[in-house]
Amino acid sequence: MSELLTALGMVFSWDVILVVLGASLFGLFIGAIPGLSATMATALLVPLTFFMDPLPAVASIVAATAMAIVAGDIPGALLRIPGTPASAAYTEEAYQMGQKGFLGQALGVNLLCSATGGLIGVAVLAGFAPLIAEFALSFTSDEYFWLALLGLSCAVLVSGGVPLKGALSMLLGLMISMVGMDSVSGQVRFTFGVSELIGGVSILPVLIGLFAVTEILRRLPEIGRDVIPQVPEVGNPFRGACSLMWKYKGGVVRGGLLGTVIGALPGAGADIASWVSYALARRFSRTPEKFGTGHPEGLVAASSANNAALAGAYVPALVFGIPGDTITAIIIGVLMMKGITPGPDVFTTDSTLVMAIFLVFLLANLLLLPLGLLAVKSTRHLLALPTSVLYPLILLFCIVGAYAANNSLLDVGLMLVLGLLAYVMTENGFPIGPMILAVILGPVVESNFMRSMIKSNGDLSMLFDRPIAAALGALALLVWGSIILGSVRSALSQRKNGSGDGKAGVCSQ
Amino acid sequence: MRINDWFLGLLLAALGVATLVAAQAFPTIPRQEYGAGTFPAIIGSLMTALGSLLVLSGCRQHMPFFSWHSKVSLSRSFACFAAVIAFVLAYLLLTPLLGFPIVAPVLLALMIGWLSGGRWVMAVSVATVMSAMVWLAFAELLHVPLSLGVLEEVIY
Numbered sequence: 001m002s003e004l005l006t007a008l009g010m011v012f013s014w015d016v017i018l019v020v021l022g023a024s025l026f027g028l029f030i031g032a033i034p035g036l037s038a039t040m041a042t043a044l045l046v047p048l049t050f051f052m053d054p055l056p057a058v059a060s061i062v063a064a065t066a067m068a069i070v071a072g073d074i075p076g077a078l079l080r081i082p083g084t085p086a087s088a089a090y091t092e093e094a095y096q097m098g099q100k101g102f103l104g105q106a107l108g109v110n111l112l113c114s115a116t117g118g119l120i121g122v123a124v125l126a127g128f129a130p131l132i133a134e135f136a137l138s139f140t141s142d143e144y145f146w147l148a149l150l151g152l153s154c155a156v157l158v159s160g161g162v163p164l165k166g167a168l169s170m171l172l173g174l175m176i177s178m179v180g181m182d183s184v185s186g187q188v189r190f191t192f193g194v195s196e197l198i199g200g201v202s203i204l205p206v207l208i209g210l211f212a213v214t215e216i217l218r219r220l221p222e223i224g225r226d227v228i229p230q231v232p233e234v235g236n237p238f239r240g241a242c243s244l245m246w247k248y249k250g251g252v253v254r255g256g257l258l259g260t261v262i263g264a265l266p267g268a269g270a271d272i273a274s275w276v277s278y279a280l281a282r283r284f285s286r287t288p289e290k291f292g293t294g295h296p297e298g299l300v301a302a303s304s305a306n307n308a309a310l311a312g313a314y315v316p317a318l319v320f321g322i323p324g325d326t327i328t329a330i331i332i333g334v335l336m337m338k339g340i341t342p343g344p345d346v347f348t349t350d351s352t353l354v355m356a357i358f359l360v361f362l363l364a365n366l367l368l369l370p371l372g373l374l375a376v377k378s379t380r381h382l383l384a385l386p387t388s389v390l391y392p393l394i395l396l397f398c399i400v401g402a403y404a405a406n407n408s409l410l411d412v413g414l415m416l417v418l419g420l421l422a423y424v425m426t427e428n429g430f431p432i433g434p435m436i437l438a439v440i441l442g443p444v445v446e447s448n449f450m451r452s453m454i455k456s457n458g459d460l461s462m463l464f465d466r467p468i469a470a471a472l473g474a475l476a477l478l479v480w481g482s483i484i485l486g487s488v489r490s491a492l493s494q495r496k497n498g499s500g501d502g503k504a505g506v507c508s509q
Numbered sequence: 510m511r512i513n514d515w516f517l518g519l520l521l522a523a524l525g526v527a528t529l530v531a532a533q534a535f536p537t538i539p540r541q542e543y544g545a546g547t548f549p550a551i552i553g554s555l556m557t558a559l560g561s562l563l564v565l566s567g568c569r570q571h572m573p574f575f576s577w578h579s580k581v582s583l584s585r586s587f588a589c590f591a592a593v594i595a596f597v598l599a600y601l602l603l604t605p606l607l608g609f610p611i612v613a614p615v616l617l618a619l620m621i622g623w624l625s626g627g628r629w630v631m632a633v634s635v636a637t638v639m640s641a642m643v644w645l646a647f648a649e650l651l652h653v654p655l656s657l658g659v660l661e662e663v664i665y
Contacts, residue, residue: 051651164562168521171556175528178549187535187545213593220589221581223624388624389631392617393639395593399600400643404653409601416597420590427510428517446548453543487562492569 007355010055011363019056020063020360024367027064028375031071032382033390034081036215038068038270039326043211044394046204046330047401054338055353058331059360062310065327066118066364069270069306071375073110077103078232078379086270086306089278089298096294104234108241109296110303111372113252116245117304118365120256121263121311125318126358129347133319136344141455142463144320145448146472148441151266151322153479155434164487165430172421173435176201177442184450196410203333204405205415206439210432211326212398213419216391218426223387237376244296251281251301259305263312266437269325270306277305307368311361318342318354321444326433329440337405510586511576518563525556596620608658609648614640 010016023045030041041064049057072083076091077098097106139147156166179190180200191197245252255277262273281301282291291298313324314331321342323329332342340350347354375382402415422432456462464470528549535546577583596616603612617636622629647653657664 048651164559164566168556168559168563171525171552171559172521174552175524175556178552182545185536185538185545189535189545189549190531217590217593220593220624221579221586224626386625388626389621389635392596392620392624393635395596395620396613396617396639396643399597400647400653400655403655404647404651407654409605412597412601416594420594424510424512428512428514449548450543453547454538454541458542487559490566492565 003352003355006352007359010352010356011059011359015053016056016059016360019052019060020363020367023060023064024067024364024371027067028071028371029382030064031068031083032074032375032379033385034075034079034083037084037211038065038072038086039211039330040215041065041068042327042330043207044397044401046207046334047404049334050204050337050405054335054340055356055360057334057338058357059364061327061331061334062357062360063364063367065310066114066307066361066368067371067375069310070111070114070368070372073114073303074107074376074379075383077106077110078234079383084271086274087303088271089274089306090302092292093294093296093299096292097296097299098232098294100294102240102294103232104237105240105244106296106299107234107376108237108239109244109299111237111369111376112241112245113255113300113304114307114372115365115368116252117256117259118307118311118368119362120253120304121260121308122358122361122365124257124260124308125311125314125361129315129319129354132315133344133347136319137348139344139468140466141448141451142466142469143472145445145452145463146469146476147320147322148445148448150472150476150479151316151320152434152438152441152445153476153483154266154268155437156483157479161429161431162487162490163483164490165428166434167483167487169425169430169432170434170438173438174442174445176206176435177439178446183443183447184454194410196406196408200443201414201439202405202408202411203330203337203439205402205411206418207330207333207436208398208402209415209418210422210436212394213415214422214426214432216395216398217419217423219387220391223391234376234379237373245300248297248300251297252304255281255301255304256308258301259308260312260315262305263309264315264324266316266322266324268309269313269327269433270309273309273312274302274306278302307365314357314361318346318357319344323437323440326436329436332440511572511578513567513572513574514570515564515567516574518560518565518567520560522557522560522564525553525558525560528553529557592620592623604656604658606658608660609655610640610644610660611658613643 026045027041030036031038042061045060045064049060052060068084069086072087073094074083076082076087077094080091080095082088082091094106094110097103152170156163156170179197181188181198188198258277258280259273262268262276263270278298278301281298282288285291285297313328316322316324317328317332321332323332335342340346398415399412402411403409405411426432452463464473532546532549532553535544537544579586599616600612614636617640618632621635622632625632644655648655
């Protein structure tokens, strides 16, 4: 009880509240502008979190991402342009509702279901994470090695596109993570004589390069091409939305739970959760023929799922230090910069902080309603903002942000190089999600692997000696087997037009 | 921008081989067969193997070495890439000499003016105000030592 009171005191301090409000408005701004994703909002926030205490740092990211996902629904309903990839699954449905004269109701349902889904996610996170953490306290380097490897393999498997390219993207991420001093032997590797790289490649330029610079490179040539149509008037969003949500309450709860579980899977984030939830709602609907014509059933389930997935992704991130998606990969990076290593120990050594993080989630999801309403009312002005001004400003912010962590111009150069690399990769069907997860998980995989090797005198079979490690190892090998099999099959059965044509998603939300 | 997979696979496989070779040079832990080079050797081997698979896959695609599928023309896209690269490089080279307060607004104004089709008054005003805000936020509030360059002598 005293822990809860302390956590409440931490959350309801003026600096955390101010940070949550500021980050929420930033998230609404980024999410409402088509093309700017929640992951980009997070990457742009990280330089500022560098100067904050751990709780406000995490609170800012939690608030900004929740708001960005909700705000992404707004241009989808108004203009049929999803603000973030997480809204894409039900954009058509929301837009069609607007065309039938229920625009306010569509946006109201989006807001209410997002908040409810988010709260379901928080409840699952707060209820299950401490239990799993207690169980995970007995884990050794063997289990952590397999768990991290499983996280990487799932990221490759669900990243979309050709698994071979997902695996190569992951290996590139692991290579980046190997730069600098080896944590086990102290040997300096792959620094090419640059002393600034001895501590490794800083996570900040990697994040900004992969998620912000790449997006600028993709969007900049399109400036002036697409004219944003006239934004229609929106009535009271909450009129009739509550009764509609009550009518499909089963879908809301199912979407929330499903979203949380999908979010907890490494590599799968809010966008995958909303697509799967929409598809399942259609599958179990009594009126599947109405889907795609402005029917709220799918909208309800999917908008509940994508916000729930945000909380779900924190389960493996906080309990094991294994990110569930790109955003939690960034959170882990931020916590590590603050000297906190996420894992089961955090639940005993920093239990107040963990409880405060749960409360921040609660607060952010409750704030979705008033701030979401504000976003609906101000979308007209946000969409009128010229992108010819916005993107150069984001680029300057990227440069200063990349520089801020280490006051190093080398980081700015790295940011540019990684941004160009990620651009070429996404244009050629390589997903970026596995790469960023590998940069974060690389040291975890390597150090635990080396510890296990030292313990066992190099006997690899020792990695399977403990029952949980053996189960995790078998699962990881199974996933890797399917990835390798899929890669070989796709390489051998490649026809003239090839299956690797499509661009891979940036795995952003 | 689509580059044939065989070329990308070749680059990645070459990177894998280079990593594998570099890994051999790292010393092992005393009285053990493994050390700082073990993990890089595994990653290098996997990269070489999967890169080779991509080469094989690319060879079977019979696609052109380079193709452009975007709605935007190649020249426009390359101009934008060049602008971004020039922006960052100019910042890297000029900021230590001239300082953030001069370089940032000039670069911003040039880019906004070009992208907005010559609305220079708007570009200069926005660039000046936003650079000042970034300076206030990062240099004054967060104490990030953004370079003053030549202005350092003027101010101090």
